Amino acid sequence: MSVARSSVTVKTPSRPGPGQARVVVATARVFLLRFASNPIMVIRGPLGPFLVLLTFHLAYDVSGQEQVAGLDATGFLVVGMLGTLVWSSTVWGAGNALQAEIYQGTISAVVAAPQRLSSVILGYGVGSMLFNLPALAVSIVTGFLLGADFRIEHPAAALLALLCLYACCLCIGIGFGGLFLLSRQSNALSNFLQGPVYLLAGFFVPRSALPDWLHLVSDVLPISHAVDALHKTVLSGASVGQIWPQLGATALTSLIFLAGGMAGLRRLDDVVRRRGTLDLL
Amino acid sequence: MVNSMSVAPAVEIRSLRVVRGGRVVLPDLTAAILPGKITGLLGPSGCGKTTLMRCIVGVQKMQGGTVRVLGEESGRPALRRRVGYVTQAPSVYDDLTVRENLRFFASVLGASRSRIDVAVATVGLQSSMHSLAGRLSGGQRSRVSLAVAMLSEPEVLVLDEPTVGLDPVLRRQLWGTFADLAHTGVAIIVSSHVMDEAQRCDRLMLMREGELIADEEPEALLARTNAADIEAAFLALVDNEAQV
Numbered sequence: 473m474s475v476a477r478s479s480v481t482v483k484t485p486s487r488p489g490p491g492q493a494r495v496v497v498a499t500a501r502v503f504l505l506r507f508a509s510n511p512i513m514v515i516r517g518p519l520g521p522f523l524v525l526l527t528f529h530l531a532y533d534v535s536g537q538e539q540v541a542g543l544d545a546t547g548f549l550v551v552g553m554l555g556t557l558v559w560s561s562t563v564w565g566a567g568n569a570l571q572a573e574i575y576q577g578t579i580s581a582v583v584a585a586p587q588r589l590s591s592v593i594l595g596y597g598v599g600s601m602l603f604n605l606p607a608l609a610v611s612i613v614t615g616f617l618l619g620a621d622f623r624i625e626h627p628a629a630a631l632l633a634l635l636c637l638y639a640c641c642l643c644i645g646i647g648f649g650g651l652f653l654l655s656r657q658s659n660a661l662s663n664f665l666q667g668p669v670y671l672l673a674g675f676f677v678p679r680s681a682l683p684d685w686l687h688l689v690s691d692v693l694p695i696s697h698a699v700d701a702l703h704k705t706v707l708s709g710a711s712v713g714q715i716w717p718q719l720g721a722t723a724l725t726s727l728i729f730l731a732g733g734m735a736g737l738r739r740l741d742d743v744v745r746r747r748g749t750l751d752l753l
Numbered sequence: 754m755v756n757s758m759s760v761a762p763a764v765e766i767r768s769l770r771v772v773r774g775g776r777v778v779l780p781d782l783t784a785a786i787l788p789g790k791i792t793g794l795l796g797p798s799g800c801g802k803t804t805l806m807r808c809i810v811g812v813q814k815m816q817g818g819t820v821r822v823l824g825e826e827s828g829r830p831a832l833r834r835r836v837g838y839v840t841q842a843p844s845v846y847d848d849l850t851v852r853e854n855l856r857f858f859a860s861v862l863g864a865s866r867s868r869i870d871v872a873v874a875t876v877g878l879q880s881s882m883h884s885l886a887g888r889l890s891g892g893q894r895s896r897v898s899l900a901v902a903m904l905s906e907p908e909v910l911v912l913d914e915p916t917v918g919l920d921p922v923l924r925r926q927l928w929g930t931f932a933d934l935a936h937t938g939v940a941i942i943v944s945s946h947v948m949d950e951a952q953r954c955d956r957l958m959l960m961r962e963g964e965l966i967a968d969e970e971p972e973a974l975l976a977r978t979n980a981a982d983i984e985a986a987f988l989a990l991v992d993n994e995a996q997v
Contacts (some may be wrong), residue, residue, distance in 0.1 A: 492861075498860030506848050581844040581901060587861045 483489035492591040499595025500596065500602065503569060507603050517603065518610040521683035525553050525614050528676060541678035543707045547622055550615035551706055555637065555699045557604055559669065562641035564662050565600025567652040568595045571659065579653070592651035592739055595640045632712060633701035636719055640726040647733025650740040662735035674699050694725035763788040763909050763940035764809055770817035771804050771963075778804045779963045781907050782818070786942060786956075787865050788908070791935050793954030794944040795983070801840070801948060801963040802944040808943065809818045810838045822909055834863060841914050842902065843981030847887030851878060854886055857902065864904040872900040880926035892919040899927070915951065928953045951983035959987055966990045977979055 507513045532538075532545045537687040540548040570593065573579040582592060615622070624630050670692040671677060679690050679700070690696045701718035704710035771779040777802045777824035792868050794802045798799035811828020814827045820827040823835055845854050855869045873879055876896040881889060886897055895915060902910060912931075915926045924984050928950070931941050935955070943954065952971055959967040959974075967974055967990055971983065980986035 494860050498857050502846070502849065502857045505853060506846065509848055510955045576846065578844045578846060580860065581838070581898075582842070582861060587863070592861070644937065650836075690870070 482710060492588055495587040495591040496595040496598060499592050502600035503565075503596050504519050504603055505598025507599075509666065518607045521553050521557055521607045521611045523555075525549060525611060525618070529618050530553075533672055536645050541680050543678075543703060544621035546615060546618050546620040547707045548678070549676065549702070550611055550620050550622075551699065552701050553611045553615075554608060554634070554702065555673060555675045555695065556670065557607055558601070558634075558637050558641050559675075559695060560666075560672070561600040561604040561607075561640065562597040563645040563648050564666075565604070566596040566645045566649045567658060567662060569596040569600065570649055570652040574653070574707050585674075589650070590646050590734060593737075596611070596649070598643045599705055601638060601642075622706055623709040625712040626646055628704060629710060629712040629715060630702070630705040633698065633705045633715060634718070636701060637698040640698050640722050640729075643726040643730040643733065644694065650733070650737040653740055669693070669695070672696060674703075691721075692725060694722045694729060697721040697725065757919065758856045760788055761824070761946060762786055764817070764942070765821045766805075766808070768818035768826075769805070769808060769820060771808065771813060772800075772816050773804065777963065779808075782963070784963060784965060784968055786940055788940040788992075789935055789938045790955040791941045791943060791953065792956045792958060793932050793951050794960060795948060795951055795957050795987070796946065798946055800960040802946075802960055803913055804945060804963075805960075806838075806913055806942065809909070810836060810911055810956065834905045837902035837905065837910040839895075839898050839902045839910075839912045839915055841917070843886075843891070843898040845886040845894055845897045849899075850883050850885055850887065851889070852882045854897060855900060860900045862905040864906075866904070868904050872903045875903060876900045877926060878892035892923055895925075896927075898909050899930075901932075907939065910934065910942070912943045914944055914946070915946065916947070921925060922975060924950075948982070948984035948987060957983070959990065959992075960971075961991060966994065 479490065489694075502576075521649055529551045532540075538545050570579070573582060582589075648662075651661065672679075672686065672693055673680070673695045674690070679687060679696060682690060697718045700717040701722065704715050704718065764784075764786035766782055766784045768784075769779050769782040770777070782801075782805065784831055794805065796802055800872055804813060809822060809827055810813055811820075811822075811832065822832055825832055846857070849857070851873065852869065855872060856866070858864075859866060859869055876899050878893065878900065881893060886894055887898065895917075899912070899915060902912075910931075919927065924926060931943065932953075936942050943950075945951075954971060956969055957967060957969065957974055958965055967986070969977070974983070974986050975981075978986040978989040980989050
């Protein structure tokens with residue numbers, strides 16, 4: 473074995489950190505490489521939403537309900553399924569990937585590296601988002617097969633609403649991701665939060681059906697406004713000009729979540745370093 | 754090797770105190786680690802070696818004292834590229850190939866891709882570049898971890914029991930690698946509970962129950978204790994302590 477170093481350099485100035493974009497791309501790539509090699513994950517990805525969508529559709533069908541809050545019931549379910557997929561892939565996908573790092577023993581190598589932890593979480597979110605694109609496509613195709621009445625008159629507006637949904641979930645993911653570093657109970661926390669978020673964001677039940685006080689809580693979540701924008705563009709043919717209030721509310725609440733998440737992440741990063749619990753879980 | 758009289762310590766530890774789970778692991782430890790040297794941290798399991806290393810890397814809460822690495826407080830973000838850390842358990846993704854592991858860590862460490870081949874050659878894993886890490890032997894996975902730590906050309910390399918489970922030939926090769934790195938000026942801190950590895954170190958820090966019972970060159974230690982080997986020297990020091 474040989475060492476390809478020749479100079480003695482002990483005292484050098486601090487070197488700049490790596491480009492955060494490179495870290496995001498590398499992390500997303502690793503996520504895809506690891507999960508794409510798992511056939512169960514590959515099959516489960518699109519199959520899960522298909523089954524959930526079918527179940528909800530049958531439930532609505534049996535109850536004879538064709539419309540939800542004035543919107544086509546099947547289309548409403550498809551939008552809810554898209555919201556569920558985006559939320560679970562970006563928020564919990566990133567968190568679960570971090571937890572997998574803890575169990576695999578690689579977390580301290582990642583956290584002790586000079587990059588920002590938020591870039592790693594963002595990378596996992598993006599990777600998980602890309603991994604779930606087939607599931608997204610299956611949900612839309614299933615919607616067509618089940619006779620959903622999509623009324624997309626402005627495709628650009630619908631695409632913008634979808635991108636907005638992704639962006640707000642990535643912002644939330646940065647905040648929640650840090651929690652997964654704290655304890656091995658984070659999975660239980662994510663499962664516990666899943667139901668309330670699905671309800672508050674109006675995935676499968678219209679927000680208009682919520683009691684006033686719950687509606688206020690729902691308004692705090694960026695994803696609620698992004699889903700509203702998606703409902704309007706996909707099921708009511710709204711244009712970009714007609715969804716500005718929803719996009720604005722999504723942007724504002726997302727920024728609040730992002731700022732809080734970044735501050736919380738810095739604090740958590742410090743706590744786990746100081747406790748020395750990163751690789752001792 | 755770097756002249757110890759003319760170079761500032763790579764790591765300065767003063768009155769370090771660490772308490773974990775209500776137990777005092779390091780009561781009051783002071784030491785200095787020089788660049789260009791292999792410093793062996795030796796002692797029985799549970800004596801505080803890993804805790805001390807974690808303090809140097811900056812992932813351990815300290816109740817008192819200071820640890821300065823390359824002139825800065827340990828754990829500072831600016832130090833993260835300059836300090837390499839290899840944990841006891843290999844820190845690699847089992848479901849990625851060796852190359853993919855190194856490519857990812859090169860990105861998060863901000864190291865250039867060209868460093869991947871150099872690091873792999875250093876640990877002698879060229880023939881396993883495209884193998885899944887999970888299919889390698891324990892020793893090979895440890896070497897992947899070591900290659901990861903060397904990607905960013907650290908000036909301080911902290912290795913927690915890097916030779917555990919390795920066959921004698923590989924252990925000899927790795928110690929040769931450590932010596933080569935030390936010749937380039939890197940401060941290498943290697944922990945081990947195997948006393949016969951001590952002879953390969955330039956300096957020894959013998960630990961027992963969180964305290965340093967010796968901090969000197971192996972030859973000086975043997976001469977001072979009049980012992981035939983490091984294990985005997987360690988036992989002599991423990992006996993002396995008990996008599997005092």
